[in-house]
């Protein structure tokens with residue numbers, strides 16, 4: 001499908017972030033183990049990555065595993081890590097065919113070494129692909145990303161450092177990636193759960209009650225269409241020329 005056909009006359013968001021939630025509830029509804037929900041969620045991720053690329057989205061950040069998700073059982077955590085590893089290894093042909101570049105946000109420090117190895121490999125192997133960039137938020141927490149940025153700034157010392165927003169931004173995980181225009185949360189919860197706290201300052205939010213494993217291209221299109229009806233003001237009054245931003 002062409003971009004024009006999906007969303008006539010308006011531009012698509014450059015960067016979308018998705019809090020892929022509801023895998024557990026999807027499985028519970030079917031009297032299945034939560035792991036079945038994650039398996040199904042992985043299929044959805046592939047579907048949505050393809051759809052996002054087809055729509056002309058440039059960056060897609062997927063919230064795969066948060067810094068708080070370690071609180072889950074060893075069985076569930078192990079299963080999710082196994083799925084991630086499989087996805088990174090087995091989907092290389094898919095990335096190549098669709099010119100998808102894989103990137104990471106989050107702390108590699110806390111991840112199992114084999115996952116870090118596969119993640120680095122996938123990032124390296126897809127580095128030159130010019131299509132959609134898929135940023136996997138893995139062992140990611142918004143607070144933790146800001147904490148690590150501050151740590152990098154402090155490491156530059158000693159001496160007095162003038163802290164600007166640009167300096168903080170430059171120390172985040174992927175400073176070249178523009179802030180998300182749209183953040184989607186599936187499965188209905190009305191919270192950020194520590195996702196992209198810095199970057200989402202002026203993102204538009206879209207909450208869907210549909211559980212992540214049930215998401216299809218149609219849901220993504222609906223979210224983008226909704227986004228296109230928003231007026232983004234960034235603190236200004238539309239139509240009135242104000243003073244220049246002080247930063």
Ligand code: IPE
Nearest residue numbers: 020021022023024025064065
């Ligand atoms: C999202 O689905 C996947 C991860 C957080 C890893 P959940 O596993 O949180 O599903 P629910 O919220 O329990 O339904």
Ligand code: IPE
Nearest residue numbers: 019020021063064065066193
């Ligand atoms: C957010 O979902 C994390 C991911 C989707 C990876 P959670 O299911 O962990 O969020 P809470 O616990 O409901 O806030």
Ligand code: MG
Nearest residue numbers: 021022023024
């Ligand atoms: Mg959840």
